[in-house]
Amino acid sequence: MKRITELDAEIYDNYEQGQEKRIQELDQVTIRFAGDSGDGMQITGSQFSATTGIAGNAFNTFPDFPAEIRAPAGSVAGVSGFQIHFSREEIHTSGDFADVLIAMNPAALKANFKDVPRGGVIIVNEDAFTPEDLEKAGYTSNPLEDESLEVYHVVPVPITRLTVEQLKDVDMPEKDKRRSKNMFALGIAFWMFDMPMLPTEQWIEKKFAKNEILKKANLLALRAGYSFGHMTELLPIHFRIRTAHLRPGLYRNITGNQAISLGLVAASQLANLPLFLGSYPITPASDILHELSRHKNFRIRTFQAEDEIAAMASAIGAAYAGSLAVTSTSGPGLSLKTEAMNLAVMAELPVLIINVQRAGPSTGMPTKVEQADLLQALVGRSGESPLPVIAVRSPADGFRKAIHAMQIAVKYMTPVILLSDGYLANGTEEWKLPDLSDLGEFKVAFRTEKEGFAPYLRDEHLARPWVKPGTPGLEHRIGGLEKQNITGAVSYDGENHQSMVQLRAQKIMNVQKEIPDVVVLGSGRSNILLVGWGSAFGVITDARLELAEEGIDVDQVHVDYIHPLPANLGDILRRYKHVIVIEKNMGQFAFWLQGIYSVNVEKFNQMNGKPFKTSEVMSIVKGLGSNI
Amino acid sequence: MKIETLHYSKSDFASGQEVRWCPGCGDYSILSAVQKTLPELELEKEKFVFVSGIGCSSRFPYYMNTYGFHTIHGRAPAVAMGLKISNPDLSVWVVTGDGDALSIGGNHIYHLLRRNPDINVLLFNNAIYGLTKGQYSPTSAHGSVTKSSPYGSLEEPVNAASFAIGSGATFVARTADILVKHMAQVMAEGYHHEGTAFMEVLQNCQIFNNGAFDSFLDKEVREDKTIMLEHGKPMIFGKNKDKALRFNSQIFSLEVVETAKVAPEEILVHNAELDNPALHAMLSAMKGPDFPVAFGVIRRVKKPVYEKLLHQQEEDVIQSKGKGNLEELLQGRETWRIDDAVVDPELLQ
Structure with missing residues (x-):
């Protein structure tokens, strides 16, 4: 696949003033926007990725932001980045390296230039390379003047100065004018890859509909960046990625946390049951709580519990009442929920537990990726405590997996763990919207028949009946104590316990009927x-x-x-x-x-x-x- | 509107399961009081749900012929919360103990109280851990000699009712296992209160903490050492109605006075409905030897009820945004269409 770094260095030379700029076709590009955490890099990156989708490319993104809300300005710790990998082929990762880095200050350059391969393009905001800023980033000499960047094609642009100049007639203080510099950078990137500004212009008009000044400032900065790219001698060439051969259909951009949230809304609609989410804020899972709390008109009930334990326990209460019950968390929260999860195992109630993994143990690195909660999910509870564990494979995959996990929970009357991680949670990819009629059925049957009822009766899957409190004539008691099979009476009988342990294990093994065989990808002939x-x-x-x-x-x-x-x-x-x-x-x-x-x-x-x-x-x- | 009168008797609420508390345990009389009270509430039996945590008290649901959920230690309020949000028509009762509610579950009970869902809480306070066979609890008196404090406990006890008032509870009452009629009255009143009804029931553990409350509940001294608060009634107590409570504003404190020696208007009249909780907090905290221990409904105020707000908000959002449309939701803010036309058919193969 042809990339920027495979091009000859001479393409940047031999340009004469006034000459039409050349356009070079590429197969794929990875671009990274990096700046101070207050520089608006996340917005810039997500606008760029949305536009790549609209332009018909396949893409995959990865935001990388500091755990601190506001680390000291200009420091390496405070650098926020957003990487977009876009291509004419289907792609599955956000890219190993950044072919193009746009660095808004020395710290952003320092934190990111190592990820740019030889021959890559680095665009820097040269206005931010003052002695003071260099010192904050820990530079002893100016990398724009020494030889440290000589293997790259470096394009210094006075982004701050040009932005302020462009906004000279806008009625706002100069320090606010500077804040539009991210739109200037985005404009350069759009020109560089021959992409349309219109989607971002529309977005700006909508976002700042109530603030004419900000709207004007952002639009002017964006267009100025684009024009700069067109006019400057620094960039004699620009690039185009051909439209990807994606399947025809309607697409959108989606993060893993969004996909899971929307899957849950869809599950609730398909099952025609209200959805209850008990959750406690935790990085990187909180966006599921945020997203679902917006959708009250779908009868989604979000409960921000006092802690992780209460989040799980409230979900159990909701499941007991007959709601589709969910809790969302990350590793340390999963640890806290374990005892309550075992209650759901024992009481045999359907609860979906979403664990968006992060680097641990303990507080670990909350914004960083790891998959180290697997054994915790599988066996990290007291006693023999089997439950289905399902993993999400890509951001958009969260949608189908959330629905399926919820269906399994209900059909088998069991808690289910759905594993995601920080990369999937915040990373995005294009998502071909599903046809609602393809989502299948979600059958739910509550027991109301008195005749022959017992709380631990078993159906053909070994699941017990789901009975909503309030159903006349079926009053019964459940709980965490071992139960006699069928009757549900408290039992301390050892033989009964052994058979119940085996029965609960078998019930979960029966879930194998619900899951597809794995498919060997590749030729099938390798060893x-x-x-x-x-x-x-x-x-x-x-x-x-x-x-x-x-x-x-x-x-x-x-x-x-x-x-x-x-x-x-x-x-x-x-x-x-x-x-x-x-x-x-x-x-x-x-x-x-x-x-x-x-x-x-x-x-x-x-x-x-x-x-x-x-x-x-x-x-x-x-x-x-x-x-x- | 009631369609028909429901005729239940006490026995309709007995599950028939063999009750396994120690002989002479105060829990028996609490169970009896609940089973006697419920038929009078005229609610369909299937709408009652008893949710408990862990401990002697938390065996309670097994003995009730209602829906019941014996959950895990300290977490019953959180389970009840999810249940009540999902089905506000249910009458949800949390049955808990001093260790369950005030030690391991302290966080949950506090948040339950401040959120004020329409849930009834029966806290059986015996000031000891019974099921684990006799360790001091958060309500045990300082210096209590127990299995885990052979030289005396070092901790100051928490006052359950004061804690509830401090947490923003809208209904706080205190009763005791031996006050059979009083218990039933308090429970009925708690049931009718819209919002969380926190009811502390002092309960004797015959085995590990026998006589813990005798200093004021023993029949011989009870009238002099306790005061039965009634909304709208003057705070008079004592065998001969000779003692009363007055507020001394100089020292911002209650004081016990002789009824005969003060003008009637100086005697405090109990107003459970005061929004300001300061006086209720003082009443709840009273203890011997200088003060009587307060019983009855100490506080009963109207505040918004959590699950009603939640369902109202849901309706409001549906009103303003319209019922959710899944197709639109999935599309999100921005979509793009890839047409057959723009796709190179060769590449599709």
């Missing part, structure tokens, strides 16, 4: 199998495709359903000489597979808080060398 779960899907897929382009044949399976596992997985694993499990932890899924199938697996693990790079996954395979 190397790359195995992943959760957000590793994108990177393993891109690595497999790129390896194939280089003539290296590897196969891939991606496991979305982790407990129970798909019925055909064991046989597939046993077919390969090399089974490499790729995950962002110390090997938890590998451990699970080894334990269940007694297969030998190789592990590739990483705990650096960042998404895997495609090149890293490729190098594992290449590292096998002649051993293949």
Whole structure:
């Protein structure tokens, strides 16, 4: 695939004033906007990604923001970034490297230039390279003047000065004028990739509909940036990414947290039941609470509980009442919920627990990516406490997975854990909107029949009946004490306990009927199998495709359903000489597979808080060398 | 509007399960009072739900022939919250103890009270951990000698009713297992209160803390050592109605006076409906030897009820935005269409 960094350096030379600028077609580009956390980089990045979608490209994004709300201005700790990978091919990752970096200050340059490969383009706001700003970023000499950036194509632009100049007739203080500089930078980027400004112009008009001055300032800055790109000699060439060959249909941009939230709304509509979300704010899961709390007109009831335990407990109460019940959290919150989750296991009530993983243990790195809650989700509770565990593989995938997880919870009367992570939560991709009629049925049957009722009766799946309090004649008691099967009477009988432990385990194993077999991606003829779960899907897929382009044949399976596992997985694993499990932890899924199938697996693990790079996954395979 | 009168008797509310509290436990009389009170409330039996935590008190739901949920330690208020939000028509009763509500579940009970859902809380306070066989609880007296405090507990006890008032409770009452009729009255009043009704029931644990409340509840001293508060009635107590409460504004304090020695207008008249909780807090905190212990409904004020606000907000949003349309919601702020026409058919293969 043709990239900026593969172009000859001469393309930037040989330009004469007044000459029409050349346009170069590329296959894919990764661009990163970076600035101080107050510089509006997240808005800039999300506007750019929306426009790439509208322009018909496939894209995948990754925002990277500091945990601190306002770290000291100009410091490296306060740098906020937003990376967009867009392409004419379907892509699954936000890109290993930034072909183009737009750095709004020295700290942003310092924090990000290492991710720009040789030959990449770095656009900097040269106005921010004052001795004072350089010092804040920890530079001892000005990188624009020394040789540290010589392998890049550096384009210094006086972004602040040009923005202020452009806004000279706008009635606002100068310091406010400077705030529009992110729109100037966005304008440059739009010109650079020959993309339309119209969607952003419309967005500005809507966002600032009630503030003429801000509207004018942002529009002027955006257009000025675009014109600057057109006029300046610094950028003699610009680029175009051809429209991706995506399936026809209506698309939107979506984050993982949004997709899960919308999936829950859809589940509620399909089941014709109100949805209850009990949640306590926690990074990076809070956006699910935010999103759902906006949709009261769908009878979505959000309850911001006093703590994680109450969030889970209130969801149990809601499930008991007959609502679709959900709680959302991240790792430390999952730890707090475990005792209440076991109550739902014992009382056999349907509750969906969404865990948006982050780097742990303890407070860890709340804004960073990790997949290290897998074993906690699978077995991290007292007693024998089986429950289905399902993982989301891409941002948009959260929509279908949330619906399916909720359906399994209700059908099997069990809590279900849905695992996402910080990369999926905030990362975006284009999402082809589903046809509502394709979403399938969500059948719910509440028991109302008195005749023959007992609280722990079993249906063909081993699920017990769901009875809403308020149903006449079915008054009964449930709780955390062990129950006699069928009658639900409290029982301390050891034999009964053993059979109930086995019954609860079997009930969850029965969920295997609901889950699809895994599919081997690739030729199916390799003796190397790359195995992943959760957000590793994108990177393993891109690595497999790129390896194939280089003539290296590897196969891939991606496991979305982790407990129970798909019925055909064991046989597939046993077919390969090399089974490499790729995950962002110390090997938890590998451990699970080894334990269940007694297969030998190789592990590739990483705990650096960042998404895997495609090149890293490729190098594992290449590292096998002649051993293949 | 009632369609028909419901005729339940006490026995309709007994589950038939063998009651397994210790012989002589105060919990028996509380159970009896609840079973006697419920038929008088004229609500369909299936609408009562008893939600409990862990501890002796929390076995309660098993003995009631209603819907019941024996949850986990301290969390009953949170379970009840989700239940009540999901179905406001239910009459939800949280049954808890001093350890369950004020130690492990302290956070939840506080938030329940400040949110004010229409939930009734029965807190069985025996000032001891019974089920774990006799450790001091957050309401045990300072110096209590228990299994976990053989040299005396070092902690100051919390006053349950004062805690509730401090948490913003809209209904706070105190009664006791041996005050059989009083208990039933308080429960009925709590049921009719719109909002969270916090009812502390002093309960004797015969095994591990026998006689904990004898210093004021023993029949011999009860009339002199307690005061039965009634809304609108003067605060007079004592065997011979010879003592009364007066407010001394100089020291911002209550004081006990002899009824005969003060002008009648100086004697405080109980007003449970005062919005300002200061006097209620003082009444709830009274203890011997200088003061009588207050019983009855200490506070009963009208405040917005959580689940009503929630459902009203839902209706308001539906009114203003219209009923949710899933297709529109999924589309979000911005969509784009990829047509067959713009796609290179070769690439699709």
